[in-house]
Amino acid sequence: MNCYLCDRTIPLQVTWRSIFFTEREEVICFQCQTEFERIETGCPICSAVGEEKCLDCCEWEKTEYAGLIDNGKSLYRYNPAMKEYLHRYKFLQDVVLSEVFAKQLKEELRGQKSVIVPIPMNENKLRQRTFSQVDRLLDAASIPYVHVLGKHEIGLGGKSKVERIALQDVFWWNGQPVPEKILLFDDLYTTGSTLRLAAKVLKEKGAKEIKTLTLIRA
Amino acid sequence: MKQVEEFLTGRIWLRHFIPFPKEQIDRAILNGSVTTRFGITDEKQCIRCLEHSLQKIVPFYCEACQQICHYCRHCIKMGRISSCTELITWALPSTNLLQSHSFNWTGNLTPLQQRASHEVQKSISQKNDHLIYAVCGAGKTELLFPPIFEALKIGLRICLAAPRTDVVLELTPRLRAAFPNTIIHSLYGNAPEELGFAQLVVTTTHQLYRFENAFDVMIVDEADAFPYSYDIALKRAVVKAKKKEAPIVYVSATPSTELLKQVAHVSKLFKRFHGYPLPIPKFQSLWRYDKTFAKGQLPKKLTVWVDEKIDKKEPFLLFFPTIELIEQAIDIFKRKYPALEAVYSQDADRKEKVMKLRQKEIPGLITSTILERGITIPNVQVAVIGADEAIFDAAALIQISGRVGRSSEYPDGEIIFFHNGITRQMDKAKKMIISYNGGL
Numbered sequence: 210m211n212c213y214l215c216d217r218t219i220p221l222q223v224t225w226r227s228i229f230f231t232e233r234e235e236v237i238c239f240q241c242q243t244e245f246e247r248i249e250t251g252c253p254i255c256s257a258v259g260e261e262k263c264l265d266c267c268e269w270e271k272t273e274y275a276g277l278i279d280n281g282k283s284l285y286r287y288n289p290a291m292k293e294y295l296h297r298y299k300f301l302q303d304v305v306l307s308e309v310f311a312k313q314l315k316e317e318l319r320g321q322k323s324v325i326v327p328i329p330m331n332e333n334k335l336r337q338r339t340f341s342q343v344d345r346l347l348d349a350a351s352i353p354y355v356h357v358l359g360k361h362e363i364g365l366g367g368k369s370k371v372e373r374i375a376l377q378d379v380f381w382w383n384g385q386p387v388p389e390k391i392l393l394f395d396d397l398y399t400t401g402s403t404l405r406l407a408a409k410v411l412k413e414k415g416a417k418e419i420k421t422l423t424l425i426r427a
Numbered sequence: 428m429k430q431v432e433e434f435l436t437g438r439i440w441l442r443h444f445i446p447f448p449k450e451q452i453d454r455a456i457l458n459g460s461v462t463t464r465f466g467i468t469d470e471k472q473c474i475r476c477l478e479h480s481l482q483k484i485v486p487f488y489c490e491a492c493q494q495i496c497h498y499c500r501h502c503i504k505m506g507r508i509s510s511c512t513e514l515i516t517w518a519l520p521s522t523n524l525l526q527s528h529s530f531n532w533t534g535n536l537t538p539l540q541q542r543a544s545h546e547v548q549k550s551i552s553q554k555n556d557h558l559i560y561a562v563c564g565a566g567k568t569e570l571l572f573p574p575i576f577e578a579l580k581i582g583l584r585i586c587l588a589a590p591r592t593d594v595v596l597e598l599t600p601r602l603r604a605a606f607p608n609t610i611i612h613s614l615y616g617n618a619p620e621e622l623g624f625a626q627l628v629v630t631t632t633h634q635l636y637r638f639e640n641a642f643d644v645m646i647v648d649e650a651d652a653f654p655y656s657y658d659i660a661l662k663r664a665v666v667k668a669k670k671k672e673a674p675i676v677y678v679s680a681t682p683s684t685e686l687l688k689q690v691a692h693v694s695k696l697f698k699r700f701h702g703y704p705l706p707i708p709k710f711q712s713l714w715r716y717d718k719t720f721a722k723g724q725l726p727k728k729l730t731v732w733v734d735e736k737i738d739k740k741e742p743f744l745l746f747f748p749t750i751e752l753i754e755q756a757i758d759i760f761k762r763k764y765p766a767l768e769a770v771y772s773q774d775a776d777r778k779e780k781v782m783k784l785r786q787k788e789i790p791g792l793i794t795s796t797i798l799e800r801g802i803t804i805p806n807v808q809v810a811v812i813g814a815d816e817a818i819f820d821a822a823a824l825i826q827i828s829g830r831v832g833r834s835s836e837y838p839d840g841e842i843i844f845f846h847n848g849i850t851r852q853m854d855k856a857k858k859m860i861i862s863y864n865g866g867l
């Protein structure tokens with residue numbers, strides 16, 4: 210098969226594992242894999258560069274959003290290869306690219322005790338994009354999840370942080386039972402407002418512990 | 428409506444990305460002047476790029492049409508096409524879109540160019556496919572001017588397609604200068620969108636996907652690999668973009684044997700426009716050069732060659748087989764020759780670096796095969812390092828050799844193949860060049 214990203218043929222790797230287990234075929238080549246930068250250490254909430262809690266997250270702790278996120282993690286840095294990937298996946302709508310990080314997400318979420326709640330998409334936006342990029346990442350990794358939230362059609366982009374924080378009603382509870390332990394999942398962590406707005410609604414509706422996982426830290 | 432007609436004639440465009448108000452297009456569809464089709468056929472073929480492989484036409488659950496939809500991965504960069512995407516074309520025969528033209532070119536054709544030019548014109552008028560088999564520097568573009576002008580005058584729509592953006596960017600100003608009254612569109616990835624009807628279109632082969640049944644004359648530049656192209660889809664695009672009866676004029680310095688067999692009408696130009704013969708490549712062994720680089724050293728014979736060029740103040744190009752080797756070698760080179768630069772395909776500063784070489788601000792450039800075509804640097808000297816590597820087939824080596832001696836002030840120059848053993852491809856390249864010069 211050909212690499213989803215560079216279209217070169219991927220040489221078939223025959224290992225003892227591939228003979229005894231039907232592993233998923235690799236969808237991108239080794240060369241393309243090495244282009245992505247895995248985050249080893251970082252802020253315990255958002256994985257920003259550094260060992261300790263980052264300045265941004267400390268700022269959040271001074272607001273009404275303090276303590277909403279118990280801890281969090283992001284898997285990859287937003288380097289040029291990742292920018293290109295996200296552009297192709299989200300903007301060009303190359304749906305199959307949801308499979309690129311399936312293995313890594315599966316490893317990360319294997320044995321997860323919390324209930325996984327993806328950040329939802331607005332209905333209109335969903336019809337426009339024709340697929341939910343967040344759900345599909347989880348689907349590709351065969352990770353079960355539940356939707357507890359709905360989203361209003363308010364674009365976050367282009368607003369200043371203060372304005373964003375004022376957007377109380379971006380997410381609403383959709384009436385499904387709210388689990389006590391939740392892992393909120395999103396594709397991209399930029400300012401952290403999306404996850405905190407969602408976490409606020411969930412905690413108000415009875416969630417006790419909220420962790421976060423994002424694929425990419427911008 | 429005139430504007431919509433001008434824009435959409437011969438084109439196949441995503442309905443939702445058309446640069447006209449939605450109401451205008453809706454009306455045009457209602458009154459039948461514009462037709463709409465879904466992007467993927469029932470047989471799972473993309474109607475824009477004609478791709479139909481299972482690898483490239485893939486299913487997904489579509490939230491727009493609430494069912495399983497297929498989309499095309501092959502041409503996705505031009506805006507994704509899926510089963511529920513609508514594409515539109517101008518449905519009616521074109522009315523009066525033709526323009527008047529003038530020809531403003533004062534150069535002279537050599538007798539050889541003149542003859543080829545006539546032959547091309549004849550083939551076009553008889554609707555025969557034609558091949559211009561011309562060595563690098565033979566002046567193939569100029570000889571196309573008169574036939575293009577004749578075709579424009581009788582109202583034919585002409586397309587000049589080249590595989591790479593660089594070539595399109597190089598050809599466009601020359602054509603605009605030669606045909607100052609003609610609307611000429613220049614199309615490549617991320618090109619600014621141009622409205623109006625162009626009777627002459629210069630385009631990358633990729634952008635041809637957006638045309639259908641459009642051209643009366645199709646000129647394919649650098650058609651080396653046709654018909655067995657590295658990308659069969661591009662060949663399909665050429666056929667789809669032209670009208671059924673329209674002749675194809677292939678231009679190539681190294682046509683495949685299949686193409687030579689397939690096209691009956693061939694004009695051969697084995698002489699450069701300045702009349703001097705092509706420089707013949709020299710072979711020079713450079714045993715285990717990769718190991719030398721790996722040890723952080725420069726092969727002795729190579730530094731001797733480079734030193735000589737620097738002494739004589741002659742600009743030079745060093746072609747390397749892989750980007751990995753370039754990255755390794757450039758650091759080692761820079762220790763001895765700090766002014767040297769390297770370029771490869773992803774390099775954003777490519778153009779600036781080539782310009783620096785041309786203006787003698789730097790002595791030389793290390794490059795991948797990306798620079799094999801389309802650049803002219805007066806008095807340039809060329810070395811291929813690892814000429815025995817598979818990437819350097821005879822066609823590539825001939826193209827690279829063609830960089831040397833292009834200008835009439837410096838019709839000669841050195842082309843040297845450093846190798847780890849002489850390959851058949853190297854031999855073939857040398858023999859071909861000698862035969863172009865009238866030897867053998």
Ligand SMILES: [Zn+2]
Pocket residue numbers: 212213214215216217237238239240241242
């Ligand atoms: Zn790849």
Ligand SMILES: [Zn+2]
Pocket residue numbers: 252253254255256257262263264265266267
């Ligand atoms: Zn943080």
Ligand SMILES: [Zn+2]
Pocket residue numbers: 473474475476477478499500501502503508
């Ligand atoms: Zn397509």
Ligand SMILES: [Zn+2]
Pocket residue numbers: 489490491492493494495496509510511512
């Ligand atoms: Zn659909």
